Amino acid sequence: MEKHSRIYVAGHLGLVGSAVLRRLKSDGYGNIIFRPREELDLTRQLDVYTFFEKQRPEYVFLAAAKVGGIIANNTYPAEFIYSNLSIQTNVIHAAYEFGVKKLLFPGSSCIYPKFAPQPMKEEYLLTGILEPTNEPYSIAKIAGIKMCQAYNRQYGTNFISVMPTNLYGPGDNFNLETSHVLPALIRKFHLAKLLGEKRDNEIKRDLQRYPIGFNLDPNFNLSLKEIGITPKYITLWGTGSPFREFLHVDDLADACVFLMQNYNGSEIINIGAGEGITIKELAELIKNIIGFGGEIAWDTSKPDGMPRKLVDVRKLKSLGWSSKISLRDGIKQTYEWYLNASLQV
Numbered sequence: 001m002e003k004h005s006r007i008y009v010a011g012h013l014g015l016v017g018s019a020v021l022r023r024l025k026s027d028g029y030g031n032i033i034f035r036p037r038e039e040l041d042l043t044r045q046l047d048v049y050t051f052f053e054k055q056r057p058e059y060v061f062l063a064a065a066k067v068g069g070i071i072a073n074n075t076y077p078a079e080f081i082y083s084n085l086s087i088q089t090n091v092i093h094a095a096y097e098f099g100v101k102k103l104l105f106p107g108s109s110c111i112y113p114k115f116a117p118q119p120m121k122e123e124y125l126l127t128g129i130l131e132p133t134n135e136p137y138s139i140a141k142i143a144g145i146k147m148c149q150a151y152n153r154q155y156g157t158n159f160i161s162v163m164p165t166n167l168y169g170p171g172d173n174f175n176l177e178t179s180h181v182l183p184a185l186i187r188k189f190h191l192a193k194l195l196g197e198k199r200d201n202e203i204k205r206d207l208q209r210y211p212i213g214f215n216l217d218p219n220f221n222l223s224l225k226e227i228g229i230t231p232k233y234i235t236l237w238g239t240g241s242p243f244r245e246f247l248h249v250d251d252l253a254d255a256c257v258f259l260m261q262n263y264n265g266s267e268i269i270n271i272g273a274g275e276g277i278t279i280k281e282l283a284e285l286i287k288n289i290i291g292f293g294g295e296i297a298w299d300t301s302k303p304d305g306m307p308r309k310l311v312d313v314r315k316l317k318s319l320g321w322s323s324k325i326s327l328r329d330g331i332k333q334t335y336e337w338y339l340n341a342s343l344q345v
Contacts, residue, residue, distance in 0.1 A: 001029070001058075001059050001102075001260055001261060003028050003029055003030060003031075004030065004031050005029070005031060005058045005059055006031050006033060006055070006056065006057045006058045006059070007024060007029055007031065007032050007033065007057065007058070007059045007060075007061070008032075008033040008034070008055065008057035008059070008060045008061070009021050009024070009032060009033070009034045009061045009063060010034075010042060010060065010061065010062050010063055010064040010087075010091055011062075011063040011064030011065065012034035012035075012036075012063070013036060013037075013171075014063060014064065014065070014067075014171070015067075015167060015168075015169065015171050015172050015173065015249050016063040016065075016106060016164075016167065016249060016252060016253070017034075017061070017063035017064065018170075018171045019169065019170075019171070019249040019250050019252060019253035020061050020063055020253045020256055020257070021034065022250070022253065023250070023253040023254060023256075023257050024257065027257065033055050033057055035051070042064050042086070042087040042090055042091060043082075043083060043086040043087055043090070044090075045086075045090045048090040048091060048094050049090075049094050049097065049098075051094075052094040052095070052097070052098040052100075053098060056098060056099075057095075057098075057100060058100065058101045058102075059100065059101060059102050059103070059260065060091065060095050060100050060102075060103040060104070061103075061104050061256060061260075062087075062088060062091050062092070062103060062104065062105045062106065062144075063106060064087050064091070065083075065084055065087060065088075065106075066079060066080055066083040066084055066087075066137075067108075067137075067173075067180075068080070068173070068178040068179070068180070069178065069179050069180040069181060069184060070133050070134070070181075070237070070303065070305050071177055071178070072177060072178040072179075073133055073134040073136070073137055074133055075177075077135075077136040077137075078136070080134075080136045080137040080140065081136035081137065081139060081140050084137065084140035084141065084144070085140045085143060088105065088140070088143070088144040088147065089143075089147065091103075092105070092144070092147050092148060092151065092159065095157070095159070096151050096155055096157055100157075101158065102158045102159070102160070102260060102264075103148070103157070103158070103159040103160070104159075104160050104161075104162060104256055104259065104260055105144050105145065105148050105159060105160070105161045105162070106161075106162050106163075106164055106252075106256070107141040107142075107144060107145055107161055107162065107163045107164075107268070108137070108138070108141050108163065108164065109163055109164065109165045109166070109245075109270070109272070109309055109311050110130075110131060110134050110137065110138045110141075110306070110309075111125060111130075111138050111141050111142050111145070111163065112124050112125060112309075112311075113126075113127055113128025113129060113130060114128065114129055114130060114131040114132075114306050114307075115128055115129075115307075116128060118243075118308050118309075118310050119274075119310040119311055119312040119313075120270070120309070120310065120311050120312055121270075121312045122163070122267060122268045122269065122270055122312070122315060125142070125145070125268065126142070131305060131306045133303060133305055134305075144161070145161045145268055148160070148161050148266070149161075149266045152266045153266070158264055159266075160259060160260075160263055160264070160265065160266075160269070161266075161268045161269070162255070162256065162259060162268065162269050162270075162271050163268050163269065163270045163271065163311065164247060164252050164271045164272070165244075165245040165246065165247050165270070165271065165272035165273065165309070165310075165311050166180060166181070166182070166244055166245060166246045166247065166309070167180075167246070167247055167248075167249050167252055168180070168182040168183060168246055168247075168248065168249065168330065168331075168334055169248045169249035169250060169330065169333070169334050169337075170249070170250075170333070170334060170337040171249070171337075172249075172334060172338075174186070174187045174210045174338060175210060175211075176188070176227060181244070181279060181282070182246055182282065182286070182331070182334075183334070183338075185236075185282065185283055185286045186286055186290070186331070186334065186335055186338055187206075187210065187338070188228070188229050188234045188236075189234065189286055189287050189290040189292045190206070190290055190292075190335075190338070190339075191203065191206065191224060191229050192229050192230060192231060192233075192234050192292050192294060193290055193291060193292045193293075194206070195224065195229065195230065195231040196231035196232070196292070196293065196294065209341060228297075228299070230294070231294065232294045232295065233294045233295040233296065233297050234292075234294065234296060234297070235297045235298070235299050236279075236283060236296060236297070236298055236299065237298075237299055237302035237303070237304075238279065238298065238299070238300065238302050238303060238304035238305070239280075239298055239300050239304055240278060240279045240280030240283065240296075240298050241278060241279070241280065241304065241307070242278065242279050242304045242305055242306065242307055242308065242309070243276050243277070243278050243307070243308040243309065243310065244276055244277065244278075244279060244282070244309055244310075245272050245273055245274075245275065245276040245277075245309065245310045245311060246273065246277070246282075246327055246330075247271065247272055247273050247323060248323070248325040248330035248333075248334075250325060251273070251323045251324060251325050252271055254321075254324070255271045255316065255321050255323075256271075258319075258320075258321045259319075259321075262319060262320070263319060269315055269316055269319075270311040270312055270313050270315065270316060271311075271313070271316060272310070272311040272313045272316075272323070273313075273323045273327070274313045274317075274322070274323070275310075276308075276309075276310040277327065279304075280296075280298075283296055284296070285327070285328065285331065286331060289328070289331055289332055289335060290335060
């Protein structure tokens, strides 16, 4: 990519897209194209083709996707498979039709089999059954990978696929119904801390910024308790034993720009930090960073998801890239962003 290249960032308001946009701007790329969903619905094929025909991007970061945690994946499986298949099919085919030089498609580490050996190597794709709780989303992402590979083989395109591990950072989703585990933990511990300190005005601002989805009682306690948030303890799903890896989204954006400049191939590339932590350890870490003095209770009647998920990043490291932001520093930065966002009501 040249500094003057026409670069389209699909999903620029989301967690990944906003990080890619920040990185491109900081690196001096000045010809970046983006559209909010209100102006361009990527699930509508004609709209996507009209946009590509008019704008003629040279490079595409396909960061637009419907994403969510275990609750959202369980609750809205049809939406997850339909939206993601539609978005990626429309954009990938339009990129071919209108001569895009290179496209980067981010998948997800949940594409790997539920019981894949750890750490998960790229070649483990399609070697076993998927985790049932996010199977529709995973199948959509696998379809996107295979579509990129098929277009490369048949049409000679340069479409690359990357597999990030669990992401977090500024711009994350803190809706407790649809968020991933790390932002959900940040919010739960923060609200529990505010309850314990009787900071009702701050709770109101938080709930205005990130609605929970039901009417609250006047003192918040009863309603928040329904979702496991109290001044003395919070209740979390599962056993806390699953092993996960977390990557700051700014590290991911750095890796994506690096690969756009340095990798040309159909084989998928894992992007991760190369080290993991149990959900129980993560909860304790976030609890300490936020300063919540209560306890953690585990609802073992709820599912854990994949027992272990750590990606093998040796291929990426061999290309010359490795992550830079530590988990503790990244959580602190994300929590600060969350606090500032909550004040902007």
